[in-house]
Amino acid sequence: MSEVTSPPISETEAARRRASRRPARGRVRLRTLLAIRWVAVTGQAASLLFVDFVLGYPIPLLLAVTAVAALAAATLVPQIRRKANARLNDRESALYFAFDMVQLSVLLALTGGLHNPFSLLLLAPVTVSAAALSFRSTLGLTALAITCINILALFHLPLPWPGSSFDLPPIFVFGLTIALGLAVVFISVYVFKVAEESRRVTDALMAVQSALDREQRISSVGALAAAAAHELGSPLGTISLIAKELTNELPAESPYRADAELLLSQADRCRHILAEIAARPEQSSHDHFHVLAAPLLVELAAEPFLRPSVALRIEARSEGGEQDPPLMPRRPEIMHGLGNLLQNAIEFAKEEVQVVVAWSRAELSITITDDGVGFPPDLLARLGDPYISAAMRRYGGGKLVGRVGSGGGRAADRRKGDHMGLGIFIAQNLLERSGGNVQFGNNDFGGAEVKVVWPRSALAHEASRE
Structure with a gap:
C-alpha cells in the first residue's frame, strides 16, 4: 500500500492553524477574579461601617449590607463549587463582570448615585474586559456601564452628608454623566486596541520563532544526513562485497542464490540513495x-x-x-x-x-x-x-x-x-x-x-x- 504524504505548509499557514487551536479569548483565571471580588467585598463593607459608625452619616445600612452580602455570596459559591485554578471562558467572565457592575450600581444608588466619588469604579469592569475579553463581551459591558451611569444620574438616594442633604446642580450631574459615558467608551476602545495589537504581535513573534526553529532543524537534519551517508558507506560496502562473493560462489540451482542477488541489489540501492543525499547541496556541502x-x-x-x-x-x-x-x-x-x-x-x-x-x-x-x-x-x-x-x-x-x-x-x-x-x-x-x-x-x-x-x-x- 503506497504511503500518502501531505504537502508542506508555510509558516504563515502554520501560525494560522496554531491561532485556531488556541483557546478563545476571555480565559480569565477564577482564582484571580475571586481574589479581586473579596477585596471589593472587604472595601465596600469597611466603607459602609466607617461612614455609618465613625462619621455618623445616615445611610440605608440594611439595604447596603444586603448588596454587599450578595456580592460575597456570589463569590463564595463558585469558590466552593469550582476549582480555584479553573479558567473562565469569555461568556462566563463577561457574566461575572456584569454582575459586579450591577451590584456596584445598586450600592451606589443607595449611597448618592453619581454624587458618590466611588462611582468612578464603574470603569473597572469595562477596563478589564477590554484587556482580556472579546470585542462582543467588551461591547456588551460598555453598553451596560453606560446604562447604569444614566440610571444612577436619575434615580438614587441622597448622598450621606452631615446636616442637610448634599445636592449638585443638575447641569453638573448631566456633565458628569456625559464624562463618565465618554470615559467608558474611550477606555474600552483604547485598551481593547492596545491589547489586541499586543496579542497580534505576540502571535507574529511566535511565527518568527517557528520559522527560525524550522530553518535550524533543516540545517541540523542536513548535517545529520551528510554524516549518516559518510558513516554508512563503509558497512554497506562490506555488505555488498560479501553479497557479491556469495552470488559468485553459489550455484545457479541453489535456493539461496536469488536471496544473495536480492541482498546485493538492495545494498547497491542503499549506496545510491546515500550518495544522492551526500550530493544534495542544501543538506551537505552548504553546511560545511x-x-x-x-x-x-x-x-x-x-x-x-x-x-x-x-x-x-x-x-x-x-x-x-x-x-x-x-x-x-x-x-x-x-x-x-x-x-x-x-x-x-x-x-x-x-x-x-x-x-x-x-x-x-x-x-x-x-x-x-x-x-x-x-x-x-x-x-x-x-x-x-x-x-x-x-x-x-x-x-x-x-x-x-x-x-x-x-x-x-x-x-x-x-x-x-x-x-x-x-x-x-x-x-x-x-x-x-x-x-x-x-x-x-x-x-x-x-x-x-x-x-x-x-x-x-x-x-x-x-x-x-x-
Whole structure:
C-alpha cells in the first residue's frame, strides 16, 4: 500500500492553524477574579461601617449590607463549587463582570448615585474586559456601564452628608454623566486596541520563532544526513562485497542464490540513495561552509525560488578600497530572511529581479529590486507590521503577499488567499536579529525595492559565532 504524504505548509499557514487551536479569548483565571471580588467585598463593607459608625452619616445600612452580602455570596459559591485554578471562558467572565457592575450600581444608588466619588469604579469592569475579553463581551459591558451611569444620574438616594442633604446642580450631574459615558467608551476602545495589537504581535513573534526553529532543524537534519551517508558507506560496502562473493560462489540451482542477488541489489540501492543525499547541496556541502561571500550567499538563498520566466541578476559593487566581497555567516536567520524577500520579489516580478551587493569599510548592503507592481504607497509605512490582512484586501494582495517557507497552491491562489502579512514581518525580524536594518520602498520604475544594511562589525560578530 503506497504511503500518502501531505504537502508542506508555510509558516504563515502554520501560525494560522496554531491561532485556531488556541483557546478563545476571555480565559480569565477564577482564582484571580475571586481574589479581586473579596477585596471589593472587604472595601465596600469597611466603607459602609466607617461612614455609618465613625462619621455618623445616615445611610440605608440594611439595604447596603444586603448588596454587599450578595456580592460575597456570589463569590463564595463558585469558590466552593469550582476549582480555584479553573479558567473562565469569555461568556462566563463577561457574566461575572456584569454582575459586579450591577451590584456596584445598586450600592451606589443607595449611597448618592453619581454624587458618590466611588462611582468612578464603574470603569473597572469595562477596563478589564477590554484587556482580556472579546470585542462582543467588551461591547456588551460598555453598553451596560453606560446604562447604569444614566440610571444612577436619575434615580438614587441622597448622598450621606452631615446636616442637610448634599445636592449638585443638575447641569453638573448631566456633565458628569456625559464624562463618565465618554470615559467608558474611550477606555474600552483604547485598551481593547492596545491589547489586541499586543496579542497580534505576540502571535507574529511566535511565527518568527517557528520559522527560525524550522530553518535550524533543516540545517541540523542536513548535517545529520551528510554524516549518516559518510558513516554508512563503509558497512554497506562490506555488505555488498560479501553479497557479491556469495552470488559468485553459489550455484545457479541453489535456493539461496536469488536471496544473495536480492541482498546485493538492495545494498547497491542503499549506496545510491546515500550518495544522492551526500550530493544534495542544501543538506551537505552548504553546511560545511558556515561563512560565505555575500554574493554567493544571496545566490544560495534565492536558489529554491528561481523561475525560468524571471531572471535573477546579482551585482557585486565595492564602494571603498576593499575589492573582495565581505564574508557573511550562513546563519538560519539570514538565509531564511533573505530567502523570503527574494522569493517575494521573484514571485511578483515580470521579467527580472536585480540584487546589488554593495560594501564599504563600515557597512554591507543588499538591495533587492524587481520590475513588478511595487508596494502600495499608502501601505509603505505599515510594511513590517503583522496581520495587516484588512489593508491587503483593499489592494487585492499586491506585493504584501510574502509566502514563508514551502507551501502548496498556485501563485494566483496565493495572491488571492487569506494572507496575514506575516512573510515580511518574519523576514524583517529575522534579519534584524542578525544586526541588519530593513528598508522598504519603490524604485524609479515602479517596482518594489528592499534594502538590508548590516554594519561590518555586526557581521564580524555573527561570523565569530560560527
